[in-house]
Amino acid sequence: MSANPAERRAANLRSGAQAASAHLPALILSAERLAAMVAPGAHGLRRGGPGEDFWQYRPASQGDSARAIDWRRSARSDAQFVRDREAQTAQAVALWVSAGQGMGYAGAPDRPTKADRAHLLALALAMVLLRGGEKVGLLGQPARAGRVQAERLAEQIAAGRLQAGDDDAPPLDVLRPNQRLVILSDFLGDPAWVDALLARASGLGVTGVLMQVLDPDEEVFPWSGAVLFRSLSGAMRHDSRDAGGLRDAYLARLAERRDWLRRRAEGAGWHFGHHTTGLPPAMALTWLYQVLAG
Template identity: 80%
Template sequence: MVAPGAHGLRRAGPGEDFWQYRPAHAGDTARSIDWRRSARSDAQFVRDREAQTAQAVGLWVSAGQGMGYSGAPERPAKGSRAQLLALALGMVLLRGGEKVGLLGQPARAGRAQAARLAEGMTMAPTAEDDADAPPPEVLRPNQRLVILSDFLTDPAWVEALLARAAGLGVGGVLMQVLDPDEENFPYAGAVLFRSFSGALRHDSRDAEGLREAYLARLAARRDWLRAQAEGAGWHFGHHATDHAPAQALNWLYRVLGG
């Protein structure tokens, strides 16, 4: 599990965790001397602590029209599940003292920020096309980002985003959220496939005959996403909307600290 809240800066300063022993300097008080360590040598030593800071985490959920898809009434739309995961993750991190914000907006700590996150997600307009992408120019050094999308459209933006992230020292997670019908392609016979925006259409007389090629392309897309993420020092994961969201939330929470 990731330890939310303060994160070490790998230097001496205010904090709770031990950092290193150093020889005592002029100006160090008697209270700052570690007498047990000093007793093992002829010198006096001070026990330094590691400087810590709250981690800033940015959340981005795709608002592309394709995220509105659900293959069955009992399942949530992909966008709804992605928002649930992002909001739940944000609340857990806020509870641990992290600074969290929607990508492009200030990251803040505290209970009030949870309401801002929820409002920002629910009020975000749907994109005009099947896909959208986070703007790379809003990235800031040393952030952690969580990007949730179906990644089914042109993925060129992913490469551009990760290239900029790597240059800024930004780490993060790519999470692909799909409906189980998109995972398994259970179609047969004559099927008209169309994107939510209507920009793409394919009229198939033998949908079952497309299954093998579709699944191969989905696997190739995931391999590409994983390679891109790992090359930038990020993580890649995927989640189907018929699975419990807690499983994906636990994974996101764990790898975000890695």
């Protein structure tokens, strides 16, 4: 007797949950090791206020209580001084990783897919930011602080699935004022959504980073001879008799796309970077953290 649709859906959900939970420990361990390579630090604002780090001594003024006086510093002079701390404000950082079918590509069995590398970078970056006191969440989900949020993000990222189509785009209606947004994608599809995203982000005071993640094969176009090119979804295909003859045109288009992304990002006050899955992820993570902290 065959299962009814509700039972099949439940079985699919259980299977997906089991697959995600099996992948979760390895993802967390890899992200923790990667995050440990980057020195985290809270993003202090250069003004007095609630915080733990020393900022400056200033002469006591009317309205300062006796408890606010630093008596050890004051004993070295005839005046009384107050020890100011540096104000620290947790910034909400949202993460979005493309789930288009194209992100499932890996040019060799010993390389991660683009999606796997993007997920690793996203989780490791979240861990570093959370250790620095920031609030982090996936785009459209609440941004929270603390160790529990790192575990929650790991579960959400591990449970992610690629969509049916080759491309996707972040939803614009979930952007929130003054967020910082990190976008990880291969940016190989129609880039019209980038203009729409940056336009809306500018209106909301949202700043962030566009990070292009590619496989080494997509960087150098190593193919020659007769090759059938097909998108992972099967929606696009091109049968070439001389793939090597396409190399120069492809590399020129890739450079043009990167220049376009960089100009759009910089014009909106954002940052643009790119990473190849054949390289260690530590450099990409360090760069992401530095541009967010800057």
